[in-house]
Amino acid sequence: MATKKFNKKEFIREVKANVKALYRKNLEEATQQQLFQAVSYAVKDEIIENWLATQEQYEKDDPKYVYYMSMEFLMGRALGNNMINLTIYDDVKEALEEIGLDINVIEDQEPDAALGNGGLGRLAACFLDSLATLGYPAYGCGIRYRYGMFKQKIEDGYQVEVPDNWLKDGNPFELRRPEYAKEVKFGGYVRVEYDEKTGRNYYKQEGYQSVRAVPYDFPIVGYNNNIVNTLRIWDAEAISEFQLDSFDKGDYRKAVEQENLARNIVEVLYPNDNHYAGKELRLKQQYFFISASVQEAVAKYKKNHDDIRKFYEKATFQLNDTHPTVAVAELMRILLDEEGLTWDEAWEVTSKTCAYTNHTIMAEALEKWPIELFSRLLPRVYQIIEEINRRFVAQIEAKYPGDFEKVRKMAIIFDGQVKMAHLAIAAGYSVNGVAQLHTEILKHQELKDFYEMMPEKFNNKTNGITQRRFLLHGNPLLASWITDHIGDEWITDLPQLSKLKVYVDDPKAQQEFMNIKYQNKVRLAKYIQEHNGIEVDPRSIFDVQVKRLHEYKRQLLNILHVMYLYNQIKDHPEMDFYPRTFIFGAKAAAGYRRAKLTIKLINSVADVINNDASIKNKLKVVFIEDYRVSNAEWIFAAADVSEQISTASKEASGTGNMKFMLNGAPTLGTMDGANVEIVEEVGKENAFIFGLSADEVINYEQNGGYHPENIFNSDQDIRRVLMQLINGEYAPDDPERFREIYDSLLNTKSSDRADTYFILADFRSYADAQKRVEEAYRDEAGWAKMAMLNTACSGKFTSDRTIQQYVDEIWHLKKETVKVK
Ligand code: Z2T
Incomplete structure (x- = not known):
């Protein structure tokens, strides 16, 4: 199984x-960026x-x-991860040292591949x-x-958005x-x-405009198993003139329009997390990729098979939220119009190929396209x-005769919208949620009608994270301590x-474990000093909230x-208070005014507190600029x-x-999402739980009070505290x-109920939980x-x-092994 031996010379x-x-x-003459490129090409050669061999x-x-x-694929940096999964990280580190290079500095030259917003990507x-690590044949399909x-x-104190020109120096791995x-x-x-x-x-389809989709492949290296899968992301190019239909030759206006279409379509990621903006260009992006x-999946199948009616035996499409759902209709179109299947044949293939993951119950995230827009852009689809x-709808009517409510609530097209x-x-x-609680809410609240009509489709797949990046690479000290104690099979x-x-x-x-945490805090403190110019004390409690900025996530609380x-x-002033550093990191969607104002509030509070000598450094507040995958690895490692x-x-x-839990940071949280399962695993005495339950929240939402x-x-x-906002x-x-924030908590004059996210309801129990954190931290051994x-x-x-469960219960793939020649 082992990879071929690394040759340092x-x-x-x-x-x-x-x-x-x-x-x-x-x-000696090369810049660090050029050295990063040179090292990356050398690593690519290893891949x-x-x-x-895999392909x-x-x-x-x-x-x-x-x-x-x-x-979305929020990949972060590739070089470090590839070296880790090739199991050549330490070898390369040594080799680079020999020629006077620091692997950390080299890795730090790489821009994050930030083709995603947050959790979903x-x-x-x-x-x-x-x-790749488990050896399953897979393609990631997305947009470059x-x-x-x-x-x-x-x-x-305000967020300013700067374009992320991540390809400007060239991308060695693509x-x-x-x-x-x-x-x-x-x-x-x-x-x-x-x-x-x-x-x-x-x-x-006639009288259309078209673009050429050109794929770029990224290697996805499995851990120590010779397997390399592919992330295939599509770039858009103009159809060059000599490729135009003879019909369109010499149509200058059309040629220019098609060029613009190609340029716009892959230009930029929409920076919205959990929010649907309904922009035409976004639908173009979706259909484009x-x-x-x-087309590519069908072409690949047809190379080795001639009965397209069995396509689903060799391919399954997992739809990451509804963003790629047009795949359903596109597959139908190809099967009907290009492969000549009947409707029933095409439907059987499609409905055995497509599976859907739901990632949110936030109403404002639901994709509902206006018919006018949809039919104009994609007339055949x-x-x-x-x-x-x-x-x-006929099926609904057959199952619930005379119940027009059901049709109204469940139809795909209704009220001028495509849902x-x-x-x-x-x-x-298959329809799956991403944590037990979430899946239960889908089945019994949000998607109740669908669950009642087709319960067999619904299932849960609790999310997971890769320990290769978020422990082995991000926290090397803890990783090797663990390996010293229990061996390296945890990888x-x-x-x-x-x-x-x-x-x-x-x-x-205990002492070794906490000493490693301390060293990681020193590493983060240096980063904060360099990037934010704030001095923090690594002996204080590092209390961390890093995630996208959204009202429901309650950075405001x-x-x-x-x-x-x-x-x-x-x-x-005489009160006993264990020194605390509150660390925030969060991007707000560019058009999300209240989220951006919350960033300003955090920075304003930081300004006052960090410059108040009278509190003797008992409290510090840090907003880490540009929270992203690469600095996240360091932040998780350093969190208390x-x-x-x-x-x-x-x-x-x-x-x-x-990621925090993996790196030894107890959860201070509500009984929400996967927190519920974290507490189930670690025991509630090893977490700090507070606040309303999901049932209580839903009850208030439905019945008022x-x-x-x-x-x-x-x-x-x-x-x-609230008065201090105004x-x-x-x-x-x-x-x-900050009047707007104050109003959002107390005033019903806005269209919403005041305090939509129950911040005041949970404040006391949050403060109590924070008190318990402090007491617990004073007990060093505890x-x-x-x-x-x-x-x-x-x-x-x-x-x-998580992937093994998708394989066993949804995809039904077989493990592959690859021997290296
Ligand atoms: C997103 O990151 C998530 C859900 C979305 O729903 C959209 C985006 Cl961009 C459309 C997040 C969830 O908020 C988070 O709870 C979850 O862990 C993550 O997806 C992955 O499932």
């Missing part, structure tokens, strides 16, 4: 040769043989593939890692955005594959022709969806971490509590406390919670600045034990387990 020679060939320079083996075995269809990346998630600058280019058509109209011979109607990917809807979730559920063979079998349980009461192990603590310390404080029922799963103003009136600490305490130059237990009990949350 050869590797060094290759790095030198690459610097020459790429930049006409010697090592290529395995990549070839050859697959070709021979003719396995079933999963196509993981996703608008990072989940896709973890899944690819696990698929020219600009990924924006870079965040903080200016005067491979352009023009031989697999596909044409994707937009607009025009559908002409129907009746064929006397076959007695069938034929549908042809889906049409190209489905729309016709097909109309027919799917007609038949589905993508309904399409995905009606057409797919591919995370539940083995439970073997650490025998050490949790051992004072020496956290910072209001910081304001409350500050009041306490000012009022009672994991803030997972969403309003119960709103966070489908969360995955950051799992929540009155935040009563809390405001009866709790003077809370009232004081008395200029944190905005002396403009006391009205805390060390709790931290170690979190790591030891995190085995369930590997994405290897």
Whole structure:
């Protein structure tokens, strides 16, 4: 099984040769960026043989593939991860040292591949890692955005978005594959022709515009198993003039339009997490990569098979939320119009191929396209969806005769809109949620009607994360400590971490464990000093909330509590208070005003508190600029406390919670998403749980009875904090600045109920839980034990387990093995 042996001399020679060939320079003259490129090409060389061997083996075995269809792949950096999975990290490190290079500096030159927003995109990346490591044939299918998630600058406390030109220096790991280019058509109209011979109607799209989809392949290296799968992301190019239909030759206006279409389509990732904006260009992006990917999947199948009616035996499409759901109709179109299947034949194939994952119950995230837009952009695909809807509605009516309510609630097309979730559920063979609680809410609340009609489709797949990136690479000190104690099998079998349980009461192990945490805090403190210019004390409690900024995630609850603590310390300077550093990291969607104002609030509170010498460094507040995958690895490793404080029922799963746990940070959180399962694994005595339950929240939402103003009136600490939002305490130059936030908590004049996310309802119990954190931390041995237990009990949350469950219960793939020649 082991990979072929690493040859240090050869590797060094290759790095030198690459610097020459790429930049006409010697090592000494090259910039760090150029050295990064040279090293990466040398590592790519190590990958290529395995990549070839894997694809050859697959070709021979003719396995079933999963196509993981996703608008987002939040990959982060590739170099470090590839070296880790090739098991050459330490070898390369040594080789580089020999020629005077620091592997950390080299790795730091690589821009993150930030082709995603947050949890959903990072989940896709973890899944690819696990698929390759477990040896399952898989393609990631997505878009090669020219600009990924924006870079965040903080200016005067406000977020400023800077374009992420991640490809500007060239991307060493990608491979352009023009031989697999596909044409994707937009607009025009559908002409129907009746064929006397076959007695069938034929549908042809005419007067359309088209773009050329050109795939770029990224290697996905399995851990120590010679397997290399492929992430295939599509770039858009203009159809060059000599490829135009003879009909269109000389049509200058059309040529220009098609060029613009190509340029716009893959230009930039929409920076919205859990929010649907309904933009036409977004639908174009969706159809663009889906049409190209489905065409490619069908073409690949047809190379070795002639009965397209058995397509589903060799391919399954996992739809990462509804964003790729147009795949349902595109597959139908190809089967009907290009492969000549009957409707029933095509439907059988499609409904045995497509499966759908739901990632949120937030209503504002639901994709509902206006018919006008949809049918104008995708006229033939729309016709097909109309027919799917007609038949589905007939099914509903047959099952619930006379119940028009059911049709109203469940139809795919209704009220002038195309409802993508309904399409995905009606057409797919599986519907899954991403944590137990989330799946229960889907079955009994959000998707109740669908669950009642087709319960067999519904299942849960609790999310997971890859320990290769978030422990082995991100926390090398802890990784090697663990390996010293229980061996290294945890790298591919995370539940083995439970073997650490025998050490949790051992004072020496406790000390070593906490010493590693301390060193990671020193590493993060340096990063904060360099990037934020704030000095933090690694001996203070590092209390961390890093995730996208969203009202339901309640960063506001956290910072209001910081304001409350500050009041306490000012009022009672003699009070015993264990020094705390509150660390935030979060990007707000560019158009999400209230989220951006919350960032300003956090930074304003930080300004006041960090510059108040009277509190003697008991409190620090840090907002880490440009939170992203690469700095996340360091942040998780350094955290003492994991803030997972969403309003119960709103966070489908969360995955950051799992990364903290793996790195030994107990959860301070609500009973929401996967927190519920984390507590189940580690025990509630090793977490700090507070707040309303999901049932209580849902009950308030459905029956009313929540009155935040009563809390405001009866709790003077809370009232004081809220008043500080509007008395200029944190905005002396403009006391009205945070009025909107104050209003959101108390005023019903906005269209929503006041305090939509139950911040006042949960404030006291949150403050109590924070108090328990402080008490627990004072007990050094007790805390060390709790931290170690979190790591030891995190085995369930590997994405290897999640992927194995997808394979066993949804995809039914067979494991491949690859021997290296
Ligand atoms: C996203 O990151 C998530 C859900 C979305 O619903 C969209 C985006 Cl961009 C459309 C997140 C969930 O909020 C989070 O709870 C979950 O852990 C993650 O997806 C992966 O399932």
